[in-house]
């Protein structure tokens with residue numbers, strides 16, 4: 001079986017971190033999101049993956065190469081962004097050759113059983129001659145997602161993208177994982193289009209679309225708080241009672257690591273520093289003495305000097321935080337940002353990559 005993964009978006013809502021990396025390389029428990037997705041597909045018997053790429057295509061191609069998790073990886077490159085529908089048409093030649101295939105959004109952390117999606121699709125195809133089976137996930141507030149109206153046989157009667165509050169047909173949303181017959185390509189109206197707005201409503205109207213409900217892990221990492229939530233969820237699964245510590249990591253005396261917490265490889269932590277709960281520290285990170293870090297994600301190669309505290313923040317790759325710095329509540333430091341000694345950021349401060357900041361900022365602000 002083949003799968004095409006949409007991996008070409010700009011990830012504008014994840015700026016400044018997405019200025020320097022595509023969403024698929026955002027770390028979830030110190031491992032790129034796309035690795036989690038690829039591993040799940042491989043376990044479900046997929047043997048060939050097409051990555052539909054545009055933004056930072058070279059970076060993705062260099063990182064993932066041509067073979068991973070026993071699957072052949074191919075790249076369908078776009079010369080301009082084609083949305084979420086266009087990339088399927090763009091890869092038509094590879095996709096149409098041998099029957100049904102998976103389509104996945106490349107920005108979702110989930111444990112969807114793709115083999116069950118396939119089984120359900122086979123059932124609906126046989127019984128109702130359907131074209132596509134969409135994975136559905138129940139959420140409390142569906143208004144920022146694609147929402148379906150579904151019947152007793154799991155036929156989708158209606159698909160509404162981002163309905164107005166109070167006008168949602170159900171709480172079942174598009175989980176961004178589909179199994180489709182190649183005939184879907186005939187429903188794609190133009191080279192650049194949205195599968196959610198331009199394809200699904202007409203498939204639903206023609207009775208060609210069925211639903212498969214997923215219950216389990218599902219987080220779309222589109223916004224910083226969702227990206228953080230995805231990391232916390234994985235910490236809850238793999239490092240809940242005992243912190244996960246990498247190799248060649250040096251913890252000085254008096255260091256306390258409160259689970260759930262994940263510390264990468266070759267990390268240095270100074271005396272008396274407290275880490276956790278809900279902290280992921282990347283590889284080759286250096287943290288000084290007497291620091292306090294909780295509910296935060298520190299990317300690889302970042303550097304935090306002594307007596308600083310970081311709570312509820314994201315520190316980008318190679319970012320440098322001085323001594324006695326306080327960073328709190330949804331602040332984000334872009335890659336290689338530099339924060340001087342004694343600076344305080346209280347909430348929602350977002351610092352662009354490589355930017356140096358020498359003064360405290362006590363209100364939400366983007367530092368360009």
Ligand code: GTP
Pocket residue numbers: 006007008009010011012013014023052053054078080081082083084087105106107222
């Ligand atoms: P925002 O700019 O923050 O909305 O993010 P995004 O550009 O990634 O858009 P969105 O979250 O709607 O994308 C859903 C999925 O489709 C993600 O996996 C994107 O990588 C992918 N995607 C979005 N636009 C394109 C595109 O033009 N080409 C390809 N190949 N994939 C895309």
